[in-house]
Amino acid sequence: xxxxxxxxxxxxxxxxxxxxxxxxxxxxxxxxxxxxxxxxxxxxxxxxxxxxxxxxxxxxxxxxxxxxxxxxxxxxxxxxxxxxxxxxxxxxxxxxxxxxxxxxxxxxxxxxxxxxxxxxxxxxxxxx
Numbered sequence: 001x002x003x004x005x006x007x008x009x010x011x012x013x014x015x016x017x018x019x020x021x022x023x024x025x026x027x028x029x030x031x032x033x034x035x036x037x038x039x040x041x042x043x044x045x046x047x048x049x050x051x052x053x054x055x056x057x058x059x060x061x062x063x064x065x066x067x068x069x070x071x072x073x074x075x076x077x078x079x080x081x082x083x084x085x086x087x088x089x090x091x092x093x094x095x096x097x098x099x100x101x102x103x104x105x106x107x108x109x110x111x112x113x114x115x116x117x118x119x120x121x122x123x124x125x126x127x128x
Contacts, residue, residue, distance in 0.1 A: 053070040053074075054070045054111040056068050060116070060124045060125065061124055067080040067083060075094065076089065076099065090106075103119045104117065105117065105118060112127060113126070
C-alpha cells in the first residue's frame, strides 16, 4: 500500500520537473509601424508657450486704457488699446529689454506700471 502513494508522488514530481520554471517573455510583433517614428525621434525640441503671469487693465496719463497680458519669462506681452480690440504681440529677445512689435510698438515696465509707445504717438505712462 505504501508503494502506490510513493509511485504517485514520484510521477507527479517527474511531470513537474519537465515543466519550464521560467515564463517566456511576451513576443510583441509590430504589424503597423509608425511612419513618423524616425522623424519624431530626430525632431528638434519644442519650446512651449509661456504661461500668463498677469492680465491687467491700466489707466494711461491721457485717460485712455491699455489692456495688457503679461507672460512668464518677461519676454512677451499682448497689448490691446480697446476692450476686445485687436491684440498686438510684443516680444523681447531677452528679459529686461524693451518689448517691441512691428509698426512702432514698444513697451517697458512691470505689471503695475508701463511706458507704452504706440504707432504714430509718443510714449505714455500707464498704471494699474
